[in-house]
Amino acid sequence: MPERVSQATRERIAVAVTATGYTLNQAARSLRRQRAGTIVMAMPNAGNPYYSTILDAVLAEAGHRGYGVLVSNRVQGDPTIWLRDYFLSSRADGLLLFDITLDVSGMRRFMEERGNLPIVVVCDEIIEPGFNLVTSDNREATGRAVQHLVDLGHQHIGLVAGPTIHDYPNERTLGFRQALARHGLAMREDWIIAGDHSIGSGYQAGSQFVALDERPSAVVCANDEMALGFISSVQQAGLHCPRDVSVVGFDDIDMAQYVSPALTTMRQKRAELATISTSALIDIVEGVRDPAKPVRIILRCDLIARASTAPPKGAAVRPAREFRF
Numbered sequence: 001m002p003e004r005v006s007q008a009t010r011e012r013i014a015v016a017v018t019a020t021g022y023t024l025n026q027a028a029r030s031l032r033r034q035r036a037g038t039i040v041m042a043m044p045n046a047g048n049p050y051y052s053t054i055l056d057a058v059l060a061e062a063g064h065r066g067y068g069v070l071v072s073n074r075v076q077g078d079p080t081i082w083l084r085d086y087f088l089s090s091r092a093d094g095l096l097l098f099d100i101t102l103d104v105s106g107m108r109r110f111m112e113e114r115g116n117l118p119i120v121v122v123c124d125e126i127i128e129p130g131f132n133l134v135t136s137d138n139r140e141a142t143g144r145a146v147q148h149l150v151d152l153g154h155q156h157i158g159l160v161a162g163p164t165i166h167d168y169p170n171e172r173t174l175g176f177r178q179a180l181a182r183h184g185l186a187m188r189e190d191w192i193i194a195g196d197h198s199i200g201s202g203y204q205a206g207s208q209f210v211a212l213d214e215r216p217s218a219v220v221c222a223n224d225e226m227a228l229g230f231i232s233s234v235q236q237a238g239l240h241c242p243r244d245v246s247v248v249g250f251d252d253i254d255m256a257q258y259v260s261p262a263l264t265t266m267r268q269k270r271a272e273l274a275t276i277s278t279s280a281l282i283d284i285v286e287g288v289r290d291p292a293k294p295v296r297i298i299l300r301c302d303l304i305a306r307a308s309t310a311p312p313k314g315a316a317v318r319p320a321r322e323f324r325f
Contacts, residue, residue: 042072043098049253057274093285094118118284125168132295134277141266141301142175145248153311154218158191160205162222202226206233217312224249242310261307
């Protein structure tokens with residue numbers, strides 16, 4: 001036991017290890033454990049600033065548990081074949097899936113065929129109960145984004161929506177629609193503009209907003225990148241944020257607080273999402289969690305109010321209140 005070894009002895013061992021250049025044979029260690037000691041993290045776009053904090057936290061938690069991480073980044077095409085190759089060759093013990101655009105059901109069938117290899121999904125949608133899932137409460141968070149705007153006095157609110165993937169409902173779009181209905185606000189389909197989570201689609205959404213005959217006084221964007229593109233577009237067209245349109249983003253990426261105006265947004269707990277999902281996956285790999293009882297962890301987001309939202313012209317501000325769903 002380590003506590004039975006004196007400090008002096010440990011120091012002599014450390015000196016000897018350094019002098020001989022000894023390193024742990026990870027292949028032999030993995031063979032003894034009958035595991036590869038590696039997990040795969042699949043994400044759609046490593047260049048998206050949303051994933052920087054997530055990747056750091058996954059690497060930190062996996063390293064703490066003695067595991068390496070292979071990163072699959074969707075650049076083009078479907079990396080499913082690449083992922084399957086790693087599991088067929090026993091080079092990975094489980095899959096941490098941030099890329100919901102993959103054929104999730106197909107991946108799960110493949111994992112089951114390989115003896116129930118673990119998979120934990122981290123995504124924006126509430127997918128079928130059979131999956132291990134770690135996510136944010138996107139529907140509730142979007143409802144609070146609408147609540148924030150209503151408290152400021154906004155009655156005409158639009159949405160720059162993210163894409164709907166597979167057959168799962170888009171939780172942020174659903175949360176937006178439900179929130180407007182709760183407040184008795186008009187739902188105008190021409191105020192719901194489709195985007196793809198990129199800054200470019202947000203910029204295009206801003207152009208569509210400017211061209212509207214009647215514009216909402218506030219817009220919720222399904223992520224921060226689209227919000228930043230949207231603000232840039234409308235301000236280049238001669239409008240001002242928030243005087244002419246208030247904007248709320250989603251995620252709280254690092255640059256959100258440094259742009260002008262600083263972006264009001266719903267903060268996802270990205271480091272927690274990454275740490276919890278990585279720990280859950282490794283627990284399943286090591287038999288700590290029962291694979292027959294799927295993981296279901298949903299984290300609450302925080303509203304971060306900054307300069308991109310303000311009362312509409314001539315509106316009376318309602319006292320801010322906590323709204324439970």
